[in-house]
Amino acid sequence: MTELLQNLIDGLGRGSIYALLALGVAVIFGVMHLLNFAHGELITVSGYVAFWTISEGWSWYLVTPIIIGTAIVTSLVIERVAFSRVRGSSDFTLLLTSFGVHFVVSAIFLLYVSASVKTFSRPGWVTNTYSIGSLHIEVFDTVVIGVTLVTLLGTSWLIQRTMFGLALRAAAADFDTARLMGVRSDTVIRGAFALSGLLAGIAGVFWLMRAGNTVPSAGIAPMLKGVLAALIGGLGSLRGAVLGGFVLGLAEVLLRSRLPDSVASLTEGFVFLLIALLFIFRPQGLIRVAHAERV
Template identity: 45%
Template sequence: MPTLDIFLQQLVNALSLGGTYALLALGLAVVFSIMGLINFAHGELMTAAGYGLCFALIAGLPFGFAIFLGIVVAIVLVLLMERVAFRPVRGASATTLLLTSFAVSAILRVLFQNFVSARPQAVPMPARLSSMIEIGGLHIGLIQFISILVTFLVLIALSIFLRTTVMGRAMRAASEDFAIVRLMGIKANAVVATAFAISGLLAGIAGILWVAQRGSVDPLMGFLPVLKAFIAAIIGGLGSLSGAVAGGFLLGFIEVFLQAYLPESMLGYRDAFAILIVIAVLLMAPQGLLARKVTVKL
């Protein structure tokens, strides 16, 4: 395969992986920008969406409806998290919020392991998703193409929502100063619940895309992707939505191109090199690539 074709193939891989990281990082950033909370139970939302998709397909439901059901499961779960776990401690310290998110994450993992299965569960995806498509002489996996397309459509739709709707503008105002939202006559609970619902939507979509590429779901499926998304959010600047997207794509590019172009004898050190590059980026931009000042007053 010519060098240019190899590069383009790796570019597609980077866009696919980076897009998933971007969706997850954006979900984390949406909640953090309003509440100052890093929700480490975000990975369990991915897992819940994966299980929702899996069991819907096993039950024989149409594929499109199974996808919808998986995403709805993630949204409902995150709204329950917000109402039961996070709303009672909304005005608490950052440490309390962080410990609460860790506790919710641990509880959900135990529930998945005990009431579903501790082992990976194969997901009966349609065979056509494993096919290849040709674009300009480049062969791209259909799942990768769909992943890239869905990622960009979701990012565009969210941007339009935040800029053109009343609730979207309220969320943007809340990320600056919650008092402005109260002056707009919008209830704080509605703004926070909407932010969590959007994070659940993004995690659900990312979870479906992740499951479609790996073909299975397990209780720990969401841990590593969300950890990477957290790193991506830091790279972009915590509280910056555009920064979260940029950080997600940057991290995806770093991982894919290191995997492709590192000498075989050094592939075992890929993650170490990736972290070194992240540190170098943060040394040049300590607050993140697109950092912004965040004021949280609930």
């Protein structure tokens, strides 16, 4: 029982980061029908910014807003340079464009920085734990869960209660008609990319605090977690993306702690097996999005 509770808390901590990443993916998928395989590049870029600033001796308190800002700006720049040119294209084109962006960004670091791992120091409290009864809880997980909760509430308010959120939802439902109503496509899409960047920035801070290093291909893992979680939750559903993130985090933690040691390093493989099974038995993901397809 205690072990399960322990897993639950660990899983929530891990899942929080995935949920933020997945939500960022889902927001963009909603307005542009683009599944952003370049989402992880926001973390790659942030990682190098963290490396440069922290190795200059800057504190994490200062670097945190810089990282979030970097993610937002990078997200907007990528939209401007690449995605704005393929708006309304087929899924195939959109997917490959984002895949291309992923490669160009990581290749730039490969070309101009280096292929080797760059490490930076992590804040001291990341590894601290405290105990409640027999539970050992990381300070880090507590912070992550708390910040994620606040972020999710804020995002929910933004989307449900503001005119921007209304425009975002209208554009996600029917882009052309939203434009006919005066919704500016640039505003909505850039807003979505900024929001996605903000969410990735927050997730990125935690990701980098835990990793303490970066490489040109660092974006692959967070990208994959984000898109997989969004898919598990049900593509197109914001709630589903968040749920998918937590489910993925929990599944990973549970598997890792339950699998025998000899195969524990293959957790990713087993997680994939579970996901494949999920899609065979529930192909629409956890939350079904009503298809507005007129027949």
